[in-house]
Amino acid sequence: MIIHHVPWLVTKLFPAYTWHKDRDHQHIYLTFDDGPVPGITDKVLELLDVYNYKATFFMVGHNVFKYPSLCKEVLAAGHQIGNHTYHHLNGNSCSKETYLADFNACQEIILETLGINTSCFRPPYGRINADQAKEISKSHEIVMWDVLSGDYNNKLPVERIIKKTIQYTRNGSIIIFHDQQKTAHRLPYILPDVLKYISNEDFLPVCL
Numbered sequence: 001m002i003i004h005h006v007p008w009l010v011t012k013l014f015p016a017y018t019w020h021k022d023r024d025h026q027h028i029y030l031t032f033d034d035g036p037v038p039g040i041t042d043k044v045l046e047l048l049d050v051y052n053y054k055a056t057f058f059m060v061g062h063n064v065f066k067y068p069s070l071c072k073e074v075l076a077a078g079h080q081i082g083n084h085t086y087h088h089l090n091g092n093s094c095s096k097e098t099y100l101a102d103f104n105a106c107q108e109i110i111l112e113t114l115g116i117n118t119s120c121f122r123p124p125y126g127r128i129n130a131d132q133a134k135e136i137s138k139s140h141e142i143v144m145w146d147v148l149s150g151d152y153n154n155k156l157p158v159e160r161i162i163k164k165t166i167q168y169t170r171n172g173s174i175i176i177f178h179d180q181q182k183t184a185h186r187l188p189y190i191l192p193d194v195l196k197y198i199s200n201e202d203f204l205p206v207c208l
Helices: 008-013 041-051 061-066 068-076 096-114 130-136 158-168 187-200
Strands: 027-033 056-059 080-083 174-178
Touching (some): 027 041, 041 068, 041 187, 056 061, 061 068, 068 096, 096 130, 174 187
Parallel strands (some): 027 056, 056 080
């Protein structure tokens, strides 16, 4: 079951994480996880460019290593880069030491490839324990989301993904999509309708 909108209570139970931004302004925050991946990340860049919208790409370190030129395209287009661990680790399934080493490895490959020290982090699967989060939050904003598109779930009809993403988008929303293999054949059909809605409602997508 996909819960497209994070319940208010969850955000209150974990106040150290960023679930959304200022509700008083019509800014929204488009985010893309797990890339960069050829054939989908570049398509996302093309679609965002149509509206001159900016987004944040939470990149897996191993993909940065494999596709450095695509990473540079994302940065050159004016988008923000975030850390998503090197191997897409589930924080609940590994030790603090293993998780932090993977986090640091991702930070290093982004710096080596792009020459930047990113300051935002998203835990893969949204899974991170208190000890891991305490250490990472010393240097990074831990960014979650309040709108989960569900684009990675092939059992969900594209129409439902579009409908639910639009339904829950409001001022300050952080929306999560995925530029990865699972979404390569679906996101190009989902994203245009969502971007059109955003434009019609006068929301302004900006970086975190």
